[in-house]
Amino acid sequence: MTETASEEVTEAQLKKEFDDLYMHIFKYIRDFVSIPTQKYNLTFEAFMVMDNVARSKNGQTLVELAKLEGVSKSAIARQVNVLLKENYVMQKVDPNDRRVKYITLTAAGSRVQRNLSQATDERFHRWLEFFGGKEEAERFIKVLHKANERAIAAGFVGFDSLHDKRRNSNRSRNSHGRTAE
Template structure:
């Protein structure tokens, strides 16, 4: 990109702006959402697994959790292992098929999940209050468009760049549903 007017950034300036925003905004957002989970020796991703387990009456299998989170079974297994170590979840063997194990919250896990749900809701509302509803929706729309452009360019989404999430369609479907409801 070349500079054509005083308002247009050169490619080098655009890259510098991108780098600065990453260091001051995107990285901060990750830290911002993760702060409540640190108290319980968890990542935000492990907390999201707890949320999915909590929503299920009878628990979730590793395969079901992987599908819900849009990640591989091994990625979910790593999060579940942390939750097992902290005694926040337990595995129950299906009486009809001993190969199937359901992940359920322990009493301690239920307390932690409720505490974290409240803390993350409060943090989100702080962010929303600071950002404003219209700007927050615009910000999320821009991120969805960036993800869609990455998919069109051959990536499964930005997520695939670091192999965290493979199912970006899950995010696009949520975005499309939300946009359809506006």
């Protein structure tokens, strides 16, 4: 954003700048990291679930994966369903508690996870070079961390909470001096 010392940036100008950045940068970051996963009919989010499963010796439960990813159990279940459909993971029932199912990689899932780990590492290094090096990337990541911390403090934990109408409508009522139901 360019401005002179005598110009003060208005909120409308900031919104326009944010909208432009979203359209030209942020949405393409998602596309950039997702390109390697498309070949395997996956999203980057599904790959991240696979990666967490791969790091576990005995598999992960939906609850454990949800905690690791910082999202709801239903959000993880959607990703796991895609992985099950593609035969990249399987569910094993806990012999001591049949209600508990552990998600583990299949042989095909292990191959795909290794291939995607290598491809995403290579893309990250390309991004780092494009970004201007490690120091610039660290500053960018620091700003994103601060935004994330503020979002969590405001009650937004994971994508699902942004769309929880009941929760957000209660927050909105409270902020306008009315009591929540």
